[in-house]
Amino acid sequence: MMGRSHTLIGLATVTALAAANFWPLSPAVLAATAIGSLAPDIDHPQSTLGRPLFFVSYPMNATIGHRTGTHSFLALAFCTLAVLIAEAAGCANIGYGFLVGYVAHIGADLLTIEGCALLYPWDRARYAFWPAVQTGSLGEAVILLPILGLVLGIAYWLNPSFFDAARQLRLHVPFLFHVPVT
Numbered sequence: 111m112m113g114r115s116h117t118l119i120g121l122a123t124v125t126a127l128a129a130a131n132f133w134p135l136s137p138a139v140l141a142a143t144a145i146g147s148l149a150p151d152i153d154h155p156q157s158t159l160g161r162p163l164f165f166v167s168y169p170m171n172a173t174i175g176h177r178t179g180t181h182s183f184l185a186l187a188f189c190t191l192a193v194l195i196a197e198a199a200g201c202a203n204i205g206y207g208f209l210v211g212y213v214a215h216i217g218a219d220l221l222t223i224e225g226c227a228l229l230y231p232w233d234r235a236r237y238a239f240w241p242a243v244q245t246g247s248l249g250e251a252v253i254l255l256p257i258l259g260l261v262l263g264i265a266y267w268l269n270p271s272f273f274d275a276a277r278q279l280r281l282h283v284p285f286l287f288h289v290p291v292t
């Protein structure tokens with residue numbers, strides 16, 4: 111999937127988990143989730159993170175290829191280790207946000223034709239599940255909406271008052287900028 115789809119799915123998922131009272135949302139958690147949502151594609155030189163970090167993405171792409179090691183259970187094990195380190199360092203929520211984004215990325219890529227080499231490096235077979243859309247195609251946009259609707263729908267079902275709070279926040283924000291001009 112494209113970077114923007116991954117970011118949207120990651121942010122929707124972390125919002126749903128915050129609504130379910132797993133942890134509080136903060137700008138730092140949202141930023142960590144967005145980075146986690148984009149991180150697996152560091153193995154592709156044309157990806158959102160791969161372009162600025164070309165000195166990482168080019169060698170990775172040349173050696174292990176795209177959607178292999180960074181889209182595997184092994185990568186998730188390393189991410190879990192990173193979360194444990196973040197926990198020990200006192201920034202557990204940021205670690206959870208990153209992990210949620212990372213897991214959501216792999217989950218979303220499993221719904222595309224290209225799939226993910228989940229068992230890399232032991233097995234290079236690609237796994238993909240229905241509806242297996244083409245990355246960047248209209249199909250991706252078509253499945254994105256129900257995914258976001260489902261995730262945010264579950265969040266609303268779990269905790270409608272969370273969204274009341276968000277709505278009130280949005281209603282009050284314009285007043286911050288309501289400075290009379292004379």
Ligand SMILES: [Zn+2]
Pocket residue numbers: 111150151177181215219
């Ligand atoms: Zn990917």
